[in-house]
Amino acid sequence: xxxxxxxxxxxxxxxxxxxxxxxxxxxxxxxxxxxxxxxxxxxxxxxxxxxxxxxxxxxxxxxxxxxxxxxxxxxxxxxxxxxxxxx
Amino acid sequence: xxxxxxxxxxxxxxxxxxxxxxxxxxxxxxxxxxxxxxxxxxxxxxxxxxxxxxxxxxxxxxxxxxxxxxxxxxxxxxxxxxxxxxxxxxxxxxxxxxxxxxxxxxxxxxxxxxxxxxxxxxxxxxxxxxxxxxxxxxxxxxxxxxxxxxxxxxxxxxxxxxxxxxxxxxxxxxxxxxxxxxxxxxxxxxxxxxxxxxxxxxxxxxxxxxxxxxxxxxxxxxxxxxxxxxxxxxxxxxxxxxxxxxxxxxxxxxxxxxxxxxxxxxxxxxxxxxxxxxxxxxxxxxxxxxxxxxxxxxxxxxxxxxxxxxxxxxxxxxxxxxxxxxxxxxxxxxxxxxxxxxxxxxxxxxxxxxxxxxxxxxxxxxxxxxx
Numbered sequence: 001x002x003x004x005x006x007x008x009x010x011x012x013x014x015x016x017x018x019x020x021x022x023x024x025x026x027x028x029x030x031x032x033x034x035x036x037x038x039x040x041x042x043x044x045x046x047x048x049x050x051x052x053x054x055x056x057x058x059x060x061x062x063x064x065x066x067x068x069x070x071x072x073x074x075x076x077x078x079x080x081x082x083x084x085x086x087x
Numbered sequence: 088x089x090x091x092x093x094x095x096x097x098x099x100x101x102x103x104x105x106x107x108x109x110x111x112x113x114x115x116x117x118x119x120x121x122x123x124x125x126x127x128x129x130x131x132x133x134x135x136x137x138x139x140x141x142x143x144x145x146x147x148x149x150x151x152x153x154x155x156x157x158x159x160x161x162x163x164x165x166x167x168x169x170x171x172x173x174x175x176x177x178x179x180x181x182x183x184x185x186x187x188x189x190x191x192x193x194x195x196x197x198x199x200x201x202x203x204x205x206x207x208x209x210x211x212x213x214x215x216x217x218x219x220x221x222x223x224x225x226x227x228x229x230x231x232x233x234x235x236x237x238x239x240x241x242x243x244x245x246x247x248x249x250x251x252x253x254x255x256x257x258x259x260x261x262x263x264x265x266x267x268x269x270x271x272x273x274x275x276x277x278x279x280x281x282x283x284x285x286x287x288x289x290x291x292x293x294x295x296x297x298x299x300x301x302x303x304x305x306x307x308x309x310x311x312x313x314x315x316x317x318x319x320x321x322x323x324x325x326x327x328x329x330x331x332x333x334x335x336x337x338x339x340x341x342x343x344x345x346x347x348x349x350x351x352x353x354x355x356x357x358x359x360x361x362x363x364x365x366x367x368x369x370x371x372x373x374x375x376x377x378x379x380x381x382x383x384x385x386x387x388x389x390x391x392x393x394x395x396x397x398x399x400x401x402x403x404x405x406x407x408x409x410x411x412x413x414x415x416x417x418x419x420x421x422x423x424x425x426x427x428x429x430x431x432x433x434x435x436x437x438x439x440x441x442x443x444x445x446x447x448x449x450x451x452x453x454x455x456x457x458x
Contacts, residue, residue, distance in 0.1 A: 001150045001178060001436055002123050002229040002281040003307075006090040006337075017243060018236075026088030033206060036232060036346040045090060047284060047337045050176070051204025052233040054346065055284040055337040062090055062336040 004049035006057050007032070009042055023048060090336070094308030095131075103313040104136050110320050114140040116272050117319050118265070118408045120258060121227075121279040122149030122436030123307050129441040131309045141316060144272070144408035145441075147261045148279055150226045151178045151434035153361040153406070156394040158254045159184040162223050164389045165252060166197050171387075172215060174208045175223040177201045182433045185394050205237035205251075212241070212249035221383045224251040229281045231255055231372055232346035235353040238374070238381050250383040253373055256359055258282050259290045260370035265407050266298045273408045275319035277312065278304035280334040285350075287342030292330045299328040306334040353378055363402040363430035397422075400429030405438050412442040419448025 007023030012034065014020065019034040023046065032048045037056055040046050045057035119125055125145045128134055134143045147153055163184045166173035173189070180189045180201065193199040198218075202208055205222050212220035224234040234251060241249045258279050265271055278291055283304045295302045301322035305315030315333045322329060332338055352375070359371025374382045399417045404410040412418045412431070422428040424440050431437035435444060442448065 001176070001225075001434070002121055002148070002227055002279065004229065004281045004284070005088070008089070016240070018240065026091075033204075033233075033236065035236060036343050036349075038345060047281075049229050049281060050233045051206050052236060054229070054232065054281070054343055055339075057090055058336050 004047045006045045006047050009040060009044050009046060094310040100309055100313055103317060107317050107320055108138045110324050111138060111140050112324060115274050115323050116142045116144055117275045118144045118146045118273040119277040120146040120148045124277060125438050126436045126441050127307050128312060129445050133309050133312050145438035147406040149434050149436040150256055152430040152437040153256055154225050154254050155360040155362050157392060160392045161389045162252055163187055165221055165383060165387045166192050166199050170219050172198045172211060172218050172220045174200045174202045178434050179223055205233050209237055209240055209246060209249060212246050216248060220249050222251050224253045227256055227258055227282050228286045231350050232285055235350045238353050238378055239349050241381060250381045250386050252383040255372035257370050259294060260367050262294055264367050270409055275301040275323055277315040278302045280304055280306045280338060283338045285342050285346050287340050288330050295328055295330050301328050302330045304332045304334050304338050363406050397428040402430040405431050412439040419443055
């Protein structure tokens with residue numbers, strides 16, 4: 001029910017006083033209301049729930065979170081199969 | 088899809104699981120609050136990946152599940168009126184009330200329509216000025232900004248044949264109610280990521296401090312959930328209790344201020360009855376007095392109906408993390424998604440329905456669980 005998905009903003013327009021946009025959700029184009037995100041513009045990613053964009057996706061942060069997870073995997077992989085240190 | 092697929096990487100998930108295992112010195116019980124998280128956990132088998140010392144229990148965060156039976160009956164009474172176009176999210180259509188459901192009403196001629204957004208309902212109201220157009224406004228804080236915007240816009244545009252049947256619930260009072268129970272066994276929470284995109288997480292800081300419980304605001308993909316569990320475990324093992332934000336790519340501490348502005352113009356906090364749990368103080372939203380003309384419960388004076396839940400159903404205990412679906416003798420037997428007996432089986436995001444839909448009623452023991 002609280003499902004929300006990230007889409008890339010490909011068009012911004014106004015409709016009856018509301019800030020609206022067209023977003024690309026992995027190839028599916030749908031409109032969403034951007035009224036609650038005055039700061040977003042073309043090319044930004046926004047998280048959309050029931051036709052209303054609620055949050056701008058912080059690309060830097062998305063990259064960092066993933067990099068951290070990956071790094072944690074990398075670090076652990078280096079010790080895989082290695083005998084634990086005595087002590 | 089960008090920002091989704093990369094958080095489903097299986098190899099990486101294995102590494103995070105190892106990281107969690109390496110931190111454990113004892114067993115812990117962690118609750119994921121949101122039904123979307125429950126669904127993701129069961130769908131991807133995240134709970135089977137985790138070390139046995141971590142038990143995930145499933146929280147009350149499925150709005151379809153916790154919508155009170157009385158409210159569903161009220162919706163059905165309004166939807167059955169010939170002058171009404173009744174609009175709802177698709178998930179509510181099969182939820183049984185005391186005597187019927189929306190889908191059955193539709194098959195008997197009621198004008199029931201599934202919508203994707205409350206803003207679509209406004210357009211329906213504009214194209215049918217001679218009909219009353221009602222939207223069943225259920226949901227947590229995530230959905231409140233869209234519903235508030237629809238009402239706010241109806242006011243701006245003078246659309247008077249549009250009303251909401253409001254049954255909104257709020258997460259923080261439900262967490263508090265779980266923590267106040269003498270039977271509580273939850274030691275840490277995965278906080279509801281999408282609720283927090285709207286509300287932020289300041290309210291959770293007070294709960295975490297007061298009850299000395301870690302709360303990690305967490306996303307919905309398997310890697311998000313595993314990282315959320317890791318952060319909770321790190322806190323528990325270190326004896327810390329704080330709010331952390333795993334889902335920082337979309338959640339900010341203050342939430343969405345532009346959404347708050349419209350929400351608080353339209354809604355105010357009220358006591359709310361939760362199906363399976365009962366009334367929790369200050370756990371809902373209702374329309375403010377200024378917007379009462381758009382309140383469907385007022386517009387259509389529907390009599391209160393006395394409702395009776397099945398005595399077999401243990402969903403109240405499941406929603407509080409005290410029991411799990413296989414603990415119920417009716418699970419998968421007398422109670423299935425086609426014939427649900429109570430809250431946690433009525434929606435795909437309810438714990439019982441998620442377990443059933445992914446075949447867990449067929450397994451006595453989890454397959455693939457680490458021995």
